[in-house]
Amino acid sequence: MESLEQRRQRLMGPNVPTFYRTPLHIVRGEGVWLWDVDGRRYLDCYNNVPHVGHCHPAVVEAIARQASQLNTHTRYLHERVLDYIERLCAKFDHDLSQAIMVCTGSEANDIALRMAEAVTGKTGLIATDNTYHGNTKFVSQLSTRRPPIGGYPGNVRLVPAPDSLRPVGGDLGSQATVFAENVARAIEELEASGHGFAGFMLCPAFANEGLPCLEPGFLDPTVEVVRKAGGLVLCDEVQPGFGRLGDAWWGHEILGFRPDVVTLGKPMANGHPVAAVVTRPDVMAAFREAFGYFNTFGGNPVSAAACLATLDVIETEGLVENARDVGVYTLARLQDLSHPRIGETRGHGLFFGMEFVAEDGVAPATDFAEAVVEGMRDRGILLNRIGRKMNILKMRPPMPFSRSDGDLAVEALGEVLARMPQ
Amino acid sequence: MESLEQRRQRLMGPNVPTFYRTPLHIVRGEGVWLWDVDGRRYLDCYNNVPHVGHCHPAVVEAIARQASQLNTHTRYLHERVLDYIERLCAKFDHDLSQAIMVCTGSEANDIALRMAEAVTGKTGLIATDNTYHGNTKFVSQLSTRRPPIGGYPGNVRLVPAPDSLRPVGGDLGSQATVFAENVARAIEELEASGHGFAGFMLCPAFANEGLPCLEPGFLDPTVEVVRKAGGLVLCDEVQPGFGRLGDAWWGHEILGFRPDVVTLGKPMANGHPVAAVVTRPDVMAAFREAFGYFNTFGGNPVSAAACLATLDVIETEGLVENARDVGVYTLARLQDLSHPRIGETRGHGLFFGMEFVAEDGVAPATDFAEAVVEGMRDRGILLNRIGRKMNILKMRPPMPFSRSDGDLAVEALGEVLARMPQ
Numbered sequence: 001m002e003s004l005e006q007r008r009q010r011l012m013g014p015n016v017p018t019f020y021r022t023p024l025h026i027v028r029g030e031g032v033w034l035w036d037v038d039g040r041r042y043l044d045c046y047n048n049v050p051h052v053g054h055c056h057p058a059v060v061e062a063i064a065r066q067a068s069q070l071n072t073h074t075r076y077l078h079e080r081v082l083d084y085i086e087r088l089c090a091k092f093d094h095d096l097s098q099a100i101m102v103c104t105g106s107e108a109n110d111i112a113l114r115m116a117e118a119v120t121g122k123t124g125l126i127a128t129d130n131t132y133h134g135n136t137k138f139v140s141q142l143s144t145r146r147p148p149i150g151g152y153p154g155n156v157r158l159v160p161a162p163d164s165l166r167p168v169g170g171d172l173g174s175q176a177t178v179f180a181e182n183v184a185r186a187i188e189e190l191e192a193s194g195h196g197f198a199g200f201m202l203c204p205a206f207a208n209e210g211l212p213c214l215e216p217g218f219l220d221p222t223v224e225v226v227r228k229a230g231g232l233v234l235c236d237e238v239q240p241g242f243g244r245l246g247d248a249w250w251g252h253e254i255l256g257f258r259p260d261v262v263t264l265g266k267p268m269a270n271g272h273p274v275a276a277v278v279t280r281p282d283v284m285a286a287f288r289e290a291f292g293y294f295n296t297f298g299g300n301p302v303s304a305a306a307c308l309a310t311l312d313v314i315e316t317e318g319l320v321e322n323a324r325d326v327g328v329y330t331l332a333r334l335q336d337l338s339h340p341r342i343g344e345t346r347g348h349g350l351f352f353g354m355e356f357v358a359e360d361g362v363a364p365a366t367d368f369a370e371a372v373v374e375g376m377r378d379r380g381i382l383l384n385r386i387g388r389k390m391n392i393l394k395m396r397p398p399m400p401f402s403r404s405d406g407d408l409a410v411e412a413l414g415e416v417l418a419r420m421p422q
Numbered sequence: 423m424e425s426l427e428q429r430r431q432r433l434m435g436p437n438v439p440t441f442y443r444t445p446l447h448i449v450r451g452e453g454v455w456l457w458d459v460d461g462r463r464y465l466d467c468y469n470n471v472p473h474v475g476h477c478h479p480a481v482v483e484a485i486a487r488q489a490s491q492l493n494t495h496t497r498y499l500h501e502r503v504l505d506y507i508e509r510l511c512a513k514f515d516h517d518l519s520q521a522i523m524v525c526t527g528s529e530a531n532d533i534a535l536r537m538a539e540a541v542t543g544k545t546g547l548i549a550t551d552n553t554y555h556g557n558t559k560f561v562s563q564l565s566t567r568r569p570p571i572g573g574y575p576g577n578v579r580l581v582p583a584p585d586s587l588r589p590v591g592g593d594l595g596s597q598a599t600v601f602a603e604n605v606a607r608a609i610e611e612l613e614a615s616g617h618g619f620a621g622f623m624l625c626p627a628f629a630n631e632g633l634p635c636l637e638p639g640f641l642d643p644t645v646e647v648v649r650k651a652g653g654l655v656l657c658d659e660v661q662p663g664f665g666r667l668g669d670a671w672w673g674h675e676i677l678g679f680r681p682d683v684v685t686l687g688k689p690m691a692n693g694h695p696v697a698a699v700v701t702r703p704d705v706m707a708a709f710r711e712a713f714g715y716f717n718t719f720g721g722n723p724v725s726a727a728a729c730l731a732t733l734d735v736i737e738t739e740g741l742v743e744n745a746r747d748v749g750v751y752t753l754a755r756l757q758d759l760s761h762p763r764i765g766e767t768r769g770h771g772l773f774f775g776m777e778f779v780a781e782d783g784v785a786p787a788t789d790f791a792e793a794v795v796e797g798m799r800d801r802g803i804l805l806n807r808i809g810r811k812m813n814i815l816k817m818r819p820p821m822p823f824s825r826s827d828g829d830l831a832v833e834a835l836g837e838v839l840a841r842m843p844q
Contacts, residue, residue: 004499004501004504005499007504007508008499008504010519010520011504011507011508011511011519011520011521012504012507012520012521012522012706013520013522013703013706013707013709013710014706014707014710014711015710015711015714016496016710016716017497017714017716018496018497018498018499019497019498023497023498023499024498024499025498025499025500026492026494026498026499026500027491027492027500028491028492029491029492029493029494034492034494034498047494047495049493049494049495049718049719050493050494054492054493054494055489055490055491055492055493057490059489060486060489060490063485063486063489064482064485064486064489067477067481067482067485067486067693068477068479068482069449069450069451069477070448070449070450070451070456070476070477071451071471071472071476071477071692071693071694072448072451072456072469072471072472072476072693073469073471074438074440075439075440075441075445076440076441076445076446076447076448077426077427077430077440077445077446077447077448078447078448078449079426082426082429082430082433082434085433085434086429086433089433097432097433098432098433098434098435099433099434100434100435103525103526103529103695103719104524104525104526104529104717104718104719105718106529106717107525107526107528107529107557107558110558110559113559114559135529135715135716135717136529136532136558136559136560137532137535137536137558137559137560138558138559138560140713145714146713146714265718266718270493271489271493271494271719271722271724272493272695272719272724273525273694273695273696273719273720273722273725274695281435284434284435284436285435285436287435288435288436288437288438289436289437291562291568292437292439292567292568293557294438294439294557295526295528295557296471296526296527296687296688297471297525297526297693297694297695300693300695302693302694303695
C-alpha cells in the first residue's frame with residue numbers, strides 16, 4: 001500500500017521539504033500542543049505561525065463569522081481592513097502609519113524591495129549572507145538557502161551576517177563597526193557598477209543567521225551608512241514581530257533603530273494567509289505612484305477579521321508580557337544546562353538559540369545539533385535548527401507558552417544532552 | 423468627519439484602486455447578491471473569486487471545522503492537501519499530475535515562469551501585449567497595465583494579443599497564423615539576444631485582452647512554434663478555470679491545446695487565499711531540483727479544506743453544467759440587445775464581453791463603456807470593463823448565476839443602452 005510519503009511524492013514531486021528523518025503526521029492542534037495520527041502528543045516549541053496558540057477559538061470564530069457575512073476584495077470599501085491597519089500602525093512608535101495588506105511574507109518583501117527602488121530610482125540591494133526573505137523570484141535573489149540559477153544578479157550584494165561566536169571582523173567589540181564598513185563597501189560597489197543603491201533588507205533578530213546576541217545600538221552605524229547613501233532600511237519582522245521578543249512589539253525596537261519599511265507575515269493572523277508592508281506616507285506614495293499594485297485576496301474582510309482577532313488575543317491574554325516573563329525564566333533554565341558541545345545559549349523573549357560547537361569551541365557541531373533535534377522529537381518536543389551550518393537549536397514556540405511548558409522542554413533537553421557523547 | 427475614502431487614503435496611501443466613480447461600501451454577500459451599507463442589494467455579475475456564490479455555507483463550514491482542528495504547514499504530513507491535489511489533477515485530461523500549492527495567482531505564475539527557466543536553462547519569456555498575470559516584480563514584467571520602471575527587461579517580448587474586431591495581421595482568417603508568426607519572431611529575437619527562449623505565458627480566454635472569439639485550434643500553430651523552439655506553454659487559468667466557460671473545466675480544453683504548466687487562483691477556494699501550479703512530473707522535478715521552494719501557508723489543512731469544499735460544491739450543485747446552460751441562454755439574450763455602439767457581443771459559459779465601438783465600427787468607445795458600467799451600477803447590477811482601451815463590458819458572475827439572474831442583467835442593460843446617446 002502507498003504510504004503518505006509516497007503519495008506525497010507522487011502528487012507534489014520530489015524534494016518537498018519535511019521536518020525530521022521520519023516526518024510527523026500531525027492531525028490536531030490546541031494551544032502549544034500538537035497530536036499525531038497515533039494520538040501521541042507533542043509540545044510545540046517551534047511554530048510561530050500559530051502565534052496565539054494552535055486553533056485559538058477566538059480567531060477561528062472571527063474567521064467563520066466574517067466568512068459567512070462577506071469575503072470580497074478591497075476594490076469595494078470595507079471598515080475592517082481600515083480598523084486593522086489603524087490598530088497595527090499604532091503599534092509602531094514612529095512615523096510608519098500606512099500599510100499594504102498582502103497574503104505572504106514573500107509578497108510583502110517583494111513590495112518592500114520595490115519601495116526602495118521607487119524611492120531611490122536605483123536597483124542595488126544588500127542583505128546578509130545567510131538569510132531567507134521569501135520565495136518569489138525577486139526576493140529569493142537575496143536568500144542563500146539555495147543560490148539562484150546563474151548566480152546572484154549584479155545588483156545584489158551580501159554582507160557577512162553578525163555572529164556571537166565568530167564575530168564579523170574577528171572581534172565582538174568592533175563587530176558593529178566592521179559590519180557597517182562592509183555595508184558601506186557593498187554600497188560603493190553597487191554605485192561603481194552602475195546599479196546604485198536602493199536598500200538594505202534585514203531581519204532585526206538575524207533569526208535565520210543564528211539569532212546572535214547583539215547589543216542595543218548594534219545597527220546604528222549601519223543605519224547611518226545606509227541613510228547617508230540615500231538608501232532605505234527594510235526590516236523583515238516576519239519572525240521577531242508581534243511581541244515574540246517579549247520586551248517590545250517589534251524586533252527593531254530591541255536594537256533601537258527606525259526602519260523605513262517593515263514587513264510582517266506568518267504570525268499575523270495565526271495561520272490565515274495574510275501579511276503586510278508598513279511604511280511612511282512618503283515611501284508609500286512613491287511606491288503607489290511607480291507600481292499599480294492590487295492584491296485580490298490581500299486585506300479582504302476575512303483576512304482583516306483574522307488579523308484583528310489575533311491582535312485582540314495578544315492584548316487580552318497579555319502574550320507579549322508572557323513572552324517576556326517565560327522567556328527570561330526559560331532562558332535562565334536553558335543556560336543552566338551544560339554539555340561540552342554547548343558553545344552559547346542565547347535568546348530574547350520566546351525565541352531561543354543553543355549553539356553547538358566542536359571541541360575547539362568554534363567549529364559548528366552540525367550532526368550533534370541534528371541528533372539533539374531528533375532526540376527531542378523522540379521525547380515529544382518539537383524544535384529545529386538554524387545557522388549557516390545548521391548547528392544552532394531553534395526554539396520559537398507559540399506565544400501562550402508557559403513556565404511549565406518551558407520546564408518540560410528544558411528537562412527533556414537535559415535528558416537528551418545527558419545521553420549525547422561528551 | 424473623516425469619510426471611509428479619506429480614512430482609506432490616510433491608512434493605505436494614494437492610488438489604491440476602487441471600482442466606480444463613487445466606490446461601493448459592501449457589507450454582506452450571499453449567492454450572487456451583495457448588499458451595501460444602506461441595505462441596497464446588487465446583483466453581482468462581476469466577481470469570480472466567490473466562485474460557488476458569496477459566503478457559501480459549505481465552504482464556510484469546511485474552513486471553520488478545519489481551522490478548529492489543525493492549521494499548520496506542509497513540513498508535517500497531512501492527507502487533506504494530498505486528497506485535494508489528487509482530485510484536482512484528475513480534472514485534467516492529460517499528463518498534468520502534480521501540483522504546488524501557494525497563496526495567490528501571482529505566486530503561482532512566479533513559479534510557472536521559473537519552471538520554464540528550470541526546464542530550458544533559458545530566461546526569455548513571451549506574453550501578449552495587453553495582459554495581466556500578477557503583481558510580484560518578476561511576473562509584473564509581463565503585464566502591461568503599467569510598464570515596469572526602466573521599461574520591460576531585455577528577456578521579455580510581448581506579441582499583439584488576438585482580437586475579434588481588429589485581428590492581428592488584419593484578417594480574422596489568418597489571425598492564428600500571424601499570431602504564431604509573431605511568437606516565432608519573438609523567439610528568434612530572444613535567441614539572437616542571448617537570453618534564449620524559456621516559455622510563453624497566456625490566458626487561454628485572453629480575458630484581460632478582451633475575451634476575443636477564437637475557434638478551437640487557434641493556438642495550434644503557436645503551440646507548435648513554442649514546442650519546436652524547446653519552450654514551455656504556460657497557461658494562466660486564474661480567470662477561465664474551474665468550469666467558468668461551461669463546456670470544460672479549463673480554458674485550454676476549449677481551444678484544444680495541452681499546456682505544460684497550468685496556474686490556478688482566485689476561484690479555487692471561494693475567497694480563501696490559495697492558488698496552485700499544476701504540471702507534469704518532469705517539469706516539477708526540474709523546478710524542485712533548481713529551486714528550493716517552500717511556501718509556509720500554501721496547502722495548509724485549512725486551505726486544502728476550503729479547496730475541497732469548493733470542488734465538492736461545483737460538482738454537487740452542477741455548476742459547470744449551469745455555466746453552460748445559463749451561459750448559452752444569457753449570451754443569446756445579450757446578443758438580442760441592439761445599439762449602434764455595440765461592435766460585438768461574445769462569451770463562453772458565464773464569461774461575457776460586449777464591445778463598444780465608435781461610428782466607424784472599430785474605434786474603441788471607452789467613455790461609452792464607462793457610462794454603461796455606471797448606469798448598470800445605478801440599477802443595482804455590478805459589472806466592469808476590460809480591453810486595451812477599456813471599451814469592453816465584462817460580465818463574469820459567480821457560478822450559481824441563474825437564467826433569471828441573466829434576465830435581470832440583460833433587462834437592466836437594455837434600459838441603460840436605451841438611454842445612451844445613439
